[in-house]
Every structure is written in structure tokens, then in C-alpha cells.
């Protein structure tokens with residue numbers, strides 16, 4: 001894996017690949033941030049790849065018969081089994097190459113599912129595929145609810161958000177749970193690569209997807225995906241909101257390489273979460289206290305990530321000094337041995 | 348009778364590809380989603396610095412490079428979301444109401 | 448006739464899969480399917496079968512991985528049973544609709560609840576309409592042969608559909624029978640190479656599994672149905688060719704001592720052997736009783752069935768599944784509707800027995816024939832079907 005990463009060449013922003021695996025004419029809503037994230041991820045992989053899609057917005061908007069927005073091989077089977085289907089495709093390519101039936105097995109496989117298809121109903125299939133170590137990229141497009149069926153809450157719906165099944169009311173302030181830490185669940189499978197991406201940071205997104213394709217084994221990428229329809233924000237703000245999510249530390253950008261956390265973008269002067277929340281009417285009902293709770297949670301989560309990434313720095317320091325210590329010890333023992341040997345030879 | 352059937356079905360089952368697959372890549376290009384538009388982005392080429400951000404952030408792959416190096420929306424697909432106008436660092440894009 | 452060696456039927460089934468040169472196997476353990484996949488994983492582990500054996504985390508993922516692998520152009524096999532098959536339910540339809548040539552063994556077992564690991568046909572009877580070819584086996588030799596037939600049939604460019612081979616759990620999967628296994632050379636080109644015209648291929652990018660809008664859904668279903676109905680010709684040809692080459696003949700509806708039979712028993716699967724015993728006894732006693740056994744269940748061989756029962760006046764249908772709330776078991780319903788439009792049709796009586804591993808004996812069939820005769824002369828029973836061996840108090 002190290003070798004793959006060493007030869008990793010980032011995209012040149014001046015010369016991004018022209019080929020768009022996803023064609024215009026798809027039926028996503030105006031200003032859909034989810035399709036933007038998907039388009040950019042696909043663009044990073046280019047012409048030679050395959051897409052396995054879960055049921056959900058992205059499947060519906062790109063494949064209504066008789067037109068397809070896909071210019072690369074694309075397969076949709078069901079809602080909860082994307083990772084299992086991708087496992088089958090990957091295993092098939094590998095064994096058929098081994099048996100000389102096909103020429104190549106190095107074609108990136110991009111498995112795509114929404115937050116519901118990933119963190120809820122598809123979690124078991126994903127866990128199985130990650131554990132088995134299939135060589136594929138899993139992209140979770142997180143628009144924080146079941147949008148395709150009409151904005152119902154998922155386990156990735158954020159605290160306080162109004163959805164059609166977590167409505168604010170006399171006894172409710174909207175969604176009452178904090179988001180499940182999906183990237184951490186992926187990390188727990190000890191896979192080589194986990195990353196968070198955001199379409200506002202398009203180069204970072206494309207580079208991480210490319211990196212994931214070069215790494216052997218499973219990669220999990222979690223994409224922040226603004227949904228004007230479900231979040232009830234103006235379409236034109238999709239990218240702005242995505243950027244604010246990073247600037248307010250609501251959605252930190254990080255990588256976990258072989259279990260080690262790297263905070264890619266340290267936000268030293270975060271904007272208050274209020275700025276992020278106020279553009280979206282799904283949060284419009286929140287009180288100052290609610291916002292305070294959200295702010296506190298954002299602070300805590302960011303601190304936790306910071307500590308995890310600092311642990312990497314600390315560990316690297318520790319390993320160097322430990323190595324030095326060992327080297328010294330070795331030297332001393334070597335000297336002692338030589339001395340003994342000399343003495344022995346004399347007697 | 349035949350007409351009635353045709354109105355309901357778009358393809359005879361005998362002509363359907365195996366497993367209902369779609370064989371023409373990117374055939375969504377036939378679908379002109381520009382008709383959804385209520386607002387139209389208008390680019391001022393004078394202000395444009397050719398950074399390409401409007402192209403990269405367009406969810407509908409509508410912003411395309413002109414021969415001059417500036418960008419123009421492909422109105423066949425532009426849904427008028429306004430992201431390009433919002434993100435343009437030079438304020439070169441304005442949204443105008445789409446009249447009929 | 449070459450000599451047969453005694454072996455467990457599951458082992459023979461695995462051997463057939465090996466001989467078909469499959470590429471990907473994905474499976475999840477469930478009794479009584481386990482011996483089949485265990486043996487396959489052993490063959491792969493020993494390098495005797497060059498395939499990828501995927502230990503998935505559920506049957507839902509097993510069939511999903513099969514769909515993915517088949518869509519990528521691989522030859523695929525899986526096996527399951529009961530709860531596992533039920534868990535696959537959703538994806539079974541999709542596999543057929545995507546026209547993917549997957550072969551699956553169902554080691555038939557009762558569906559929960561109450562939970563039961565024992566044999567009946569309730570698992571597969573809940574999956575009658577999935578669009579897969581479905582056959583039932585009576586003997587170990589037949590099970591082994593059926594796997595070979597299956598790979599030949601699904602690989603035929605005119606079929607390209609998935610296929611289920613039903614093998615009764617325990618009563619067939621776990622019994623030791625004399626079975627003749629082919630040498631690979633002997634099989635020759637009976638099994639064609641696995642080739643797929645439409646698959647995931649970067650040189651010909653296609654979209655598989657698009658949204659079926661109302662204007663195409665009917666046509667998409669019709670395509671699958673047409674392929675399924677027409678698969679019968681290919682199946683018959685595969686059996687014929689098998690008979691020609693290897694001397695074992697197969698038919699969609701098998702008959703036993705049906706000459707001049709007034710009463711026909713109709714069975715599926717391994718209990719047919721017991722039924723034959725009963726037929727022998729009744730024939731010895733001078734009763735005109737015969738047996739028909741349905742091997743090909745989907746597509747249902749309508750003309751062959753009608754032909755087989757043409758001269759009978761009574762059919763006693765055996766169902767190994769109880770269709771709660773319906774007026775008879777699924778096979779009974781199928782048979783009745785198959786005969787309904789005929790001007791002269793035999794009387795059909797439906798008997799449900801052998802549920803959840805309850806023993807099926809020669810005596811049961813003797814009782815069934817007696818009851819059927821009684822119903823025919825004295826009028827049908829109150830309930831449209833009869834539950835055999837039910838204890839009241």
C-alpha cells in the first residue's frame with residue numbers, strides 16, 4: 001500500500017480530466033449537492049471503472065428507463081446490498097483474471113449508497129464486505145435522511161433536524177439523536193483507507209477518491225451531500241453550505257490511513273455553527289439552547305478528532321525515540337559481546 | 348387500439364435488451380432538463396477570469412468552456428439552480444428570470 | 448452401466464459444481480445445506496477447484512454477491528435452505544429480471560415458525576414466482592446429474608436465467624447413495640463454456656438494473672416470462688442429449704406404473720420412492736394405481752402434465768407445504784388450474800403431508816389412495832384438502 005501512495009499523483013487543478021462518467025440530463029433536483037459529490041467522485045476515476053449503486057436518489061435520477069446518465073458500466077440491484085454486490089463483482093474480476101478468462105482485474109469498483117443505504121439498512125452488507133477485504137471504494141453520499149422516499153430520518157440525520165418522521169412538535173425538537181459515527185465504524189474494520197470528503201473542496205474530494213482507487217483493499221469515503229429539497233435551503237447555497245460545514249467544524253475533513261487519523265484541514269478560527277444552521281429551514285425551529293447543544297457537540301467531536309490526529313504525531317515521535325534507544329542498546333550489547341569473544345579467544 | 352398501446356408502452360418487449368439493460372451510454376443527454384429552469388445564469392465574459400469554478404460546481408454539467416476560454420451555460424441542461432452565480436469569485440454571473 | 452460408488456449426496460452435488468468449473472461461490476451456512484458448501488470450500492482450499500469461495504455474512508449477501516459476480520460475467524453457484532432462502536427472497540426476483548445465469552441448490556427444509564430444520568417444501572413453495580427455473584430431484588444420482596443439466600441450461604444463450612435445483616433436506620442431502628460420477632473427459636463438451644453477451648464491461652458500458660417506469664415494467668416482466676417458458680425446450684434438449692450420451696433419460700413429468708391407471712398419485716422429490724412402494728403394493732392387490740412425479744416445476748410443463756393424466760379419473764396430489772388460508776396446497780392449486788379448462792378432467796384431491804420432517808410412510812400413501820377413492824364415490828371432503836397424520840387431541 002505504501003508503494004501505491006508514494007506513486008500517488010494529485011490532480012492538477014489546471015488540468016482536470018475532461019471525461020465526465022455522469023452525463024447531463026440526469027433528474028436530480030436543482031442545486032443537488034449529492035449529485036455534485038457523485039459526479040466529482042466519478043470524474044476522479046475516469047472512464048475505466050464500474051459503478052454499483054444502491055436504491056436511492058442517485059439511482060433514480062440517473063437511470064430512469066430508457067435513458068441513463070452513465071457512461072461507464074453501472075449496476076443497480078437493491079437498497080441494502082450494494083457492498084455485497086460490489087464484493088461479487090470484485091471477486092469475479094479477480095478470479096476470472098486468474099483463470100485467464102479476462103485481461104484485467106485492476107478496474108476500480110465504486111459502490112455508491114446514501115446514508116440510509118449505508119448506516120442503516122446496508123450496514124451489515126458493508127461490514128461483511130469491509131471485513132472480507134474486497135478491493136473496492138465505498139462511497140457513502142450523506143444527505144442526512146432518506147430523501148428518495150420523502151425526507152424520513154436516518155441514523156445519520158443530525159441532532160435537531162426536522163424530517164418527515166422527526167418533526168418538531170409540542171413534545172419534540174426534531175431529531176433527538178446525534179449522528180452515528182459512520183467513518184469510525186469503517187475504521188473499526190481495520191481497512192487501509194477511510195476519508196471524509198465534501199464537494200465544496202472538490203480537489204480534496206477527487207484526490208481522495210483517486211488515492212482510494214490506488215490502495216489495495218477496501219476504502220470507505222464519506223461524502224457530505226447537501227440536499228436543497230430535504231434540508232430546505234436555496235439551491236444556490238448547496239456549495240456554500242458544504243463549505244460552511246467545514247468552516248464551522250460540523251463536518252471535518254480527515255483521512256484514516258491504516259488506522260491513523262490525519263486531520264486534513266485544521267480549522268483554527270471556526271465560524272459559529274449558527275451560520276451553518278441558519279441557511280437551512282430544517283433547523284429553523286431550534287431554540288438558542290438547542291443550538292448551544294449542537295455547538296458543544298461539534299466542539300467535542302472536533303477535539304476528539306484533533307486528539308486522534310495528534311496521537312499520530314506523538315506516536316511517530318515515540319517510535320523514533322524508542323528506535324534510538326533500541327539502537328543504542330544494540331550497540332552496547334554488540335560491544336560487550338565482542339569483548340567477551342575476544343577474552344574467550346585468548347583463553 | 349394500436350395507438351393506445353403505444354401511448355402506454357415505450358418499447359415492445361421483443362425489442363427490449365436482455366434484462367432491461369440500457370445500451371446507450373449517457374443517453375440522458377436526450378432529456379433536456381433545461382426546461383425545469385425558472386432562472387437563467389448570464390455570464391459577463393468581461394468579468395470572467397476563466398477559473399472554471401462554475402463548471403466544476405455545476406451539478407448538471409451545464410457550464411461549458413467557450414472557444415474564448417470563458418464559460419457559458421448549456422441551456423439544454425442548466426436547471427437554473429444558481430450555484431454558479433453564488434460561487435463565481437468574480438461575480439461574473441447574474442441570474443435573470445426566465446420568461447416563458 | 449458404469450459402477451456407482453456409495454457417497455453422501457451433498458458430496459456428489461459439490462463434485463458436479465466443481466466439474467462445471469464455476470468461478471465464484473458465495474454461501475452462508477444453514478442446515479441441511481452445509482455439507483455441500485463445506486465440501487466446495489474444501490475443494491477450493493485444496494486447489495482442486497479454481498474458484499473464489501466467498502464467506503458472506505448472510506444469505507442476502509450471498510445472493511447479492513452472486514448477482515454482482517454474474518453481472519461481471521462469472522459462472523456462479525450458491526446453496527441455501529429455508530430461512531436462508533426466505534432471506535434471499537427480495538433479490539431472487541432481481542436475479543431473474545437481470546437475466547443472470549446463477550445456479551442454486553435449495554436443500555428443502557421447513558420454514559419457521561416454529562423453527563424446524565427438517566424437510567418439507569415450504570421454503571421453495573414461497574418462491575414459486577421468482578422467475579427461476581426449478582426442478583426437484585428424487586435420487587442422489589439425479590441430484591448430481593441435475594447440477595450438470597443446470598449449468599448447461601443456464602449457459603444457453605436462449606435461456607440466461609437463474610435455476611434452482613431442489614434437493615430434499617436430510618432425506619436426500621445427507622443420505623449415502625450409490626452414485627456414478629463422471630470423469631471430466633467423459634463429460635466432454637456437454638457443459639458449454641460460460642459466456643455472457645451482456646455484462647459489466649468497460650469497453651461496452653451498459654446500465655444494468657435501471658428504474659422500470661410504468662411504460663416498460665410490463666414489457667420487462669414479459670421478457671423474463673418468455674425466456675422462462677421457452678427454457679423448457681432447452682431443458683428438454685439438455686436431458687435428451689444427456690440421455691443420448693450417458694444413457695440416463697429424464698422427463699419433466701416422470702411416470703411409474705401408469706398403464707391403465709385410474710388413480711394417479713402425484714409427488715415431487717424424494718418421497719416419490721416411498722410412493723412407488725405403495726403403488727407396487729396396490730398394483731399387487733389389483734388396484735389400477737400409478738404415480739406421476741413432477742421434476743420440472745418451473746416452467747410448469749403443462750402439456751406434458753395434461754398428457755400424463757389424460758386417462759386417469761382421480762389424481763391424488765401430494766403437497767409438502769401448507770398454504771395457509773387457501774383452499775389447497777400450492778401443487779394442488781397448480782394441478783386444478785392446469786385441468787380446469789379441459790372438457791373431461793379427472794377429480795383432484797389434495798393431501799398435505801410430511802410437514803417439518805414428519806415421516807412419510809408407504810402406509811400414508813395407502814391411506815391417501817383409499818381416501819381419494821372414498822371422496823370420488825361419496826363426495827369430496829369438507830375441507831378442500833386433507834392433512835394426513837394430523838393428531839387432533
Ligand SMILES: Cc1ncc(C[n+]2csc(CCOP(=O)(O)OP(=O)(O)O)c2C)c(N)n1
Nearest residue numbers: 055056057079114115116117145146147148
Ligand atoms: C428493502 C427496502 N426498504 C425500503 C426501500 C425504500 N427506499 C428506497 S430508497 C430509500 C431511501 C434512501 O435513502 P438514502 O440511502 O439515504 O439515499 P438518498 O435517497 O437520501 O440519496 C428507501 C427507504 C427499498 N427500496 N428497499
Ligand code: SF4
Nearest residue numbers: 029032034057227229
Ligand atoms: S432530494 Fe435531495 S439528494 Fe435527492 S435529488 Fe433532490 S436534492 Fe438531490
Ligand code: SF4
Nearest residue numbers: 395396398399401435
Ligand atoms: S466562476 Fe466566474 S470567473 Fe470563474 S470561469 Fe466561471 S464565470 Fe468565469
Ligand code: SF4
Nearest residue numbers: 405425426428429431
Ligand atoms: S444555474 Fe446551476 S445548473 Fe445552471 S449552469 Fe449554473 S450551476 Fe449549472
Ligand SMILES: [Mg+2]
Nearest residue numbers: 114115145147
Ligand atoms: Mg440520504
